[in-house]
Amino acid sequence: MRDITFSRPLRGMMLAPAVAIFAAFWLLPMAALARISAGDGLAGYLAILTNARYLRSLATTLALAGGVTLTALALSLIAGLFLARRRFPGRHALIAMLTLPLAFPGVVVGFMVIMLAGRQGLLADAAAALFGHRVVFAYSLGGLFLGYLYFSIPRVILTLMAAAEKLDPALEEAARSLGASSWQVLRDVVLPALAPALAAASALCFATAVGAFGTAFTLATDINVLPMVIYTAFTLNADLLTAATLSLVLGAVTWLVLAWADGLDGQTVATGA
Structure with missing residues (x-):
């Protein structure tokens, strides 16, 4: 051609x-x-970056995003491999249901978490009927984790399913013929072959969770995640300096994660993993 x-x-x-x-x-x-x-020079910039409240907010945001990423990878890897290799009645409907959260904005996801774990939610009603007191965690870090996980899993599943469908079954059959167990095949054949997809999915999930605002706006009444701190500084306090500085920090962290994933992708391909 x-x-x-x-x-x-x-x-x-x-x-x-x-x-x-x-x-x-x-x-x-x-x-x-x-x-x-840079309005107040380097001193003002450092004052914001060394502020204890902002550092706690950044640490909470990163820890939350990291936990969501690890959990989404673990759940999506199992589900993605199963859906990529099994054909059964209702498979397409199940995939559609698993990916449905992609159609929901963050505010809707937050509202769904409230309906599940809020003061009038299903879990609160069930706990009141069973134990005599209501269990409410929608407005805590646990509720935010659940909301982030809900909209992160579809992104990871789609990425891993696409990669799993391209794996060569002959490699796994060869490993089994040499006496490898199912766990050894997964560890030594499947996971190395999926490494680029795992890196891409983890970076996408982490970046989305770090910058998610709609769900945090709905749920994080007492949680200072960085997107909410930026929103408060900009809209309620008219503190453009703080909002701009923290926005750059958030963008830099996200860019570093994406750059790391891109470098890891290249390394795994180069080493033939």
Whole structure:
């Protein structure tokens, strides 16, 4: 097949829309945030970054996102491998149900958690009937974890299913013929082959959980996750300096995770894992 070549002016015209979108939705806003965050110089910047409240908020956000990522990977790996390799009646309906949360905005996810674990939720009613007191955790870190996990699992499952369907069954059959157990096949054949997909899925899940706002806005009444701190600083306190600085910190953390996943992807491919 002949390679299609384009003249330099035509290439420029084809790239112009992408460059314009990149500048409008990323470059210019990031430049504005950097300009605002540098308003008081380095001293003001360091004062915000060393503030104990903001550091606790960042630590809570990262711990929550990390826990959600690990849990989503564990659950989605099992479900993804099963759905990728089994054909049974109702499979497509089950996949559709598992991926349905992708259609819900964060506020709706938060409302669903309230209906499950809020003061008038199903779990509270069941606990009151069984034990005489209501169990409520929708507005705690546990409720936020549940909401984040709910909308993270579909993203991870779809990524792992797509990768699992491309695995060569002959490699697993060869390992079994050499006496490997099911656990050894999973550990030595399947997981290394899925490493790039696992890295991509974990980065996507972590980045989404770190920056999730709609669910946090609905549930985090007493939890200072970083998106809520930024929202409060910007809208309630009109503190643009703090909001811009924390936004850059949040963006930098997310970028580092995505860059790590991209580097890990390249390393696993290069080593033939």
